[in-house]
Amino acid sequence: MSRIYIHTVCGLLLVLTPVQAADEVIRSERHDFRVQTLTRGLAHPWALAFLPDGRMLVTEREGRLRLISAKGELDPRAVAGLPAVVASGQGGLLDVALHPNFVQNRWVYFSYAGQEGRGASTQVARGQWVSDAKGHRLENIQxxxxxxxxSGAGVHFGSRLVFDRSGMLLITQGDRGDKDRAQQLTDLAGKAVRLHDDGRFPADNPFRKNNEARxxxxxxxxxxxxxxxxxxVSGELWATEHGPQGGDxxxxxxxxRNYGWPVITYGVNYGIGTQIGEGSAKAGMVQPIYQWTPSIAPSGLAFYQGKPFPQWQGNLFVGALKYQMLVRLELDSDRVVHEERLLKNQFGRIRDVRVGPDGLLYLLTDEADGALLRLEPS
Incomplete structure (x- = not known):
């Protein structure tokens, strides 16, 4: 149960935002757990990556990359060396990921909204991690x-970075608020992109030989x-996607594959509730394996593999901005067979979800005073 804390400061009565007591046991269908707040004071944190030594890199949307110790201590110095970021609307510094061979090559990848013409676009760069007596920084930025x-729009940048089993980099994106761009193969908005780790185009990409596609x-x-x-299990990329009003x-x-937007969707036009496109299905367009109506605004995504929560093994965890919750999905191969909603309205908007090297679940809350949380068995 969440609690409201009341303090008196200089004679004024202050009622603070509801929070969960650190020692409070949260009941769930498969496991009881506690939520430990490791770090506070993060400015709209967006993504988390674990360094081999247990420290964590966290992006802040306004353009800072932060370093947090394994115990949750936030280094007051931002990581140096990042390029200029367009922090406007939903844009800014977004995802962060380590190269699969990070121990050898020290490459850190990050996605961000960067200047493109008179507007901004989703961009990806990499830099080599250096941590020494002079501080923490990325060098050799590429x-x-x-x-x-x-686009001048401030919405729908995506973006997550995932390396697949073959070492290819997959980049998820948004349509930049111009829905018709998503169906145009000569336009990169509304696409998932696949690249070699240095940005080269793989020869086996599906549209590589199509002169009318990127x-x-x-x-x-x-x-x-x-x-x-x-x-x-399968090695395939799974992704969550924001629908309009409904249809996440x-x-x-x-x-x-063509995932249909904006020709098909389970959502409707904001405010007026009218149909978008041609309905919810069309031949040649992929149906989601699961959809949320009303919307939950899904963000971070993680498959659970770890020893601390054995009954969550193989479950899929989804951070939700709306309803400020963590969604647990039970799977049967490629089907979702059960959903459980956790932490609703208790900690804030859940932006990212990661499984740490210790097998525990880590969450980031997208708030002006954002937090790094850890779920631990009770």
Whole structure:
């Protein structure tokens, strides 16, 4: 149960936002657990990556990359070396991921809203991690991807970065608020993109030989993918996608497939509730394996594999901005067979979900005073 804390300061009565007591046991269908607040004071944190030594890199949307110790201590110095970021609307510094061979090459990848023409676009760069007596920084910055054309809109940048089993980099994106771009193969908005780790186009990309398509495109017809993870069993990319008013989706993202936006959707036009496109299904367009109506605004995504929560093994966890909750999905192969909603309205908007090297679940809350949380067995 959440509690409201009341304090008196200089004679004034202050009622603080409801929080969960650190020692309070939260009941769930499969496991009882506690939520430990490791870090506070993060400015709209967006993504989390674990360094091999247990420290964590966290992006803040306004453009800072922060370093947090394994115990949750926030380094007051931001990581140096990042390029300029367009922090406006939903744009800013977004995802962060380590190269699969990070121990050898020290590459850190990050996605962000960057200047593109008179507007901004989703872009990806990498830099080599250096941590020494002078501080923490990224060196040898290389931009490996930029979505073109840019747009003055401040919405639907995506974006998650995932390395698949073959070492290819998959980038999820949004339609930048211009829905018709998602169906145009000559346009990079509304697409998942697949690249070599240095930005080269793979020869086996599905549209590489199509003169009327961009060679980096992997899939298309996406509205705004803000969660992505590799299924540890199948090796396929799973992604969550924001619908309009209703129709948030969970998809298995496969090469060359058309996911339908804006021709098909389970959502409707904001405010007026009218149909978008041609309905919810059309031949040749992929149906989501799961959808949420009303919307939950899904963000971070993680498959659970770990020892601390054995009855969550193989479950899929989804962060939700709306209702401020963590969604647990039970799977039977490629089907969702059960949903449980956890932490509703208790900690804030859940932006990212990760499984740590210790097998515990880590969450980021998208708030002005954002937090890094850890779920621990009770």
């Amino acid at each position: 931009q490996i991807y930029r979505q073109r054309p840019g 060679p980096e495109v992997y899939s298309y017809g996406h509205r705004n993918m803000q969660g992505a993870a590799i299924n540890p 989706e969970l998809n298995i993202v496969r090469a060359g």
